[in-house]
Amino acid sequence: MIWAKRVVSILLFLLLWELVALSGIVPTEYFPTVPVIGRALAGLVVSLEFLGELAVTWERTLVGLLLSIALGLVLAIVAARYETVRRMLEPLVEMLRGLPPPALVPLSIFAFGLGVKLYFFIIIFAAIWPVYISAANALSAPEPVQVLTGRAFGCSVWEILLRLSLPAAMPEIFTGIRLAAGVALLADVAAEMLAGNGGLGHLLYDAAFTLRTADMFAIMLVVGLSGLILNLLVAASRRFFIGWHVQLAAMGEKT
Template sequence: MSSSTAPHAPGREVRPVTTTPPTPSAVDTVAFADPPTLGRRQVLTADDPTPSFGARLRGAGVRVLRASAAIVLFLVIWEVAPRVGLVDQVFLPPLSAVLESFWGLLVSGELGKHVGTSLTRAGTGFTIAVLLAIPLGIAIGWWAGVAQFLGPFLELFRNTAALALLPVFILILGIGETSKITLVVYACFFPILLNTIAGVRTVDPLLVKSARSLGLPPVRLFQKVVLPAAVPTIFTGIRMAGTSSILVLIAAEMVGAKAGLGYLITYAQFNFQITNMYAGIIAISLVGVSINAVLVSLERHFSRWRTT
C-alpha cells in the first residue's frame, strides 16, 4: 500500500490519496508459483534407476559365464577326448582320473608337502629379489650417475636367461637349496628392477617440483611423492616376478631335488604315474593363480589413493 499527496489550493483540506495494489489473479498465482519438486525417491527412480537384486544376480552370472566359458570348454574337451579315442588315455588320462589322483595326493598330505616346499623356496627368493631390486631401481632411476655406472653391467645379465645359468649355479653353489633360491632371485630380480626404474622415471615432474618448493626433504620426497606415483609400475614387475619365481623353480626342482612340485612331476613321469604327473601340473597352475591374486590385492591396497 502506498500513499501520495495531490497538489492543492491554499486554504483547502489536504486528503491523502491511497493507492491499493491489485490482487493477483489465480493465473498470476500459478504463473509465479515455485515449480513442483520431486521427492528423493522420485528423482532416483527417474534419473538413476537402481536394478533389482535379481537383475544384479543375473548380470553377475552372465559375467562369470563369459569369463569361464573357455576354461569350461577346455576341461570338457580334456574329459571327452581320451574317452572317445581322439588321444591315447595312457598319455592323456581323462580329467576325472587326474582329479581323482589329485584328491588322493591331497588327502595323503603328499601334495601339501611338495607345495609347501616349493612355496618356501619361491617365497624366499622372491622376497630377496624385492628387497634388492626396488632400492637399486630407485637409485638407478633417480640418479643419472648410478645409471651410467651400473647400466652396462645390468644390461649384460638382463639378456641372459635364468635357466641358462642353472648349471653354473649348481656347479658353484651345489645341488641343495642355495642354488635353487639363487636361481629364483636371479629370475625375479630383473622384472622388478626394470619396472622400478621405469616407474621412477615416469613420475610427473610437476609433482616433484611442487614437493621441493614446499621444502620437502629428499627422504620425505621419496616416501610421499616418488614411491606412491611409481607403485603401479613397480607392481607390474612384482607380478611378473611372482610368475617367474614358480616357473623357474619348477625347472630347477626337476634337477637334483628331493621335494617340490617339480620333483613330483619328474618322479611321477619316471614311474609312469601319469595321473599324478598331471595332478602336479594342475597344482602348479593353482599356485600360480593364487600368487597372482594375492599380488593383485596388494597392488590395489597400495594404489588405492589413485581412485580417491
C-alpha cells in the same frame, strides 16, 4: 554373468579333453580321462607328503620373490638417485636379463649346493629384473609438478625421491612385481626339475619319468593353480598398498 561364462568355457574344455581321451586318438595311458586325473588329484591332495612338497615350492617362491622385490627396489632407488649408477648398470642388466635363469642351475649347484640358497639365487636372478626395470623407469621420470612442489616445501632430494616419487611410482612398480611373481614361480619349478631336492617341479619330473601320467597332469594343475593364486595375492596386495591409485584412476575414467 562373467563367472557363468567362465564355468561354461572350462566345462567345454573338460568335455573336449574327455572326448579326445575316450576316442583313443592318443593312448589313454598317455592321455588319461578327466575322472582319472581328478582321482589322482584327490589322492595327492590328501597325502601329507604332497602337501609338504607344495609348501616347499610355495615357501621358496614367496621368500625368493620378496627378496627380489626388496633388492630390485633398493637398486632402483639408488639408480634413480644417481644417474651414473643407472648408466653403469645398464649394459650389465641387459646382458644378465638375456640369460635364462634355469641355465644357471648347473653352475649354481657348484656355488650353493642343493640347499635353499640355490633356489633363492635362481629366483632372484629371474625376478629381480622386472622389479628393477619398472621401478627405475618410473622413479627416473617423476612428474615435474611433484618434484617442484616437494622443492617448494624444502624437501631434500632424498625426501622427494622416497616420499613423493616412490609412492607415485607404485602402480608401475606393481606391474613389475606382477610379472616378477609369475617369473619367480616359473624359475623355482624349473630349478626343482633340474636340481631335484623336493618341490612340485621335482614331483612333476618324477611323475613324468615313471609314466604316471594322471599324477603328472594333476601336478601340472596344481602348479597352474598356484600361479593363479600367486597372481591373486599380488592383486590383493596391490589393492592394499595402492588402493588410492585405483580409486583415482576410476574417478578419471568414465566406466
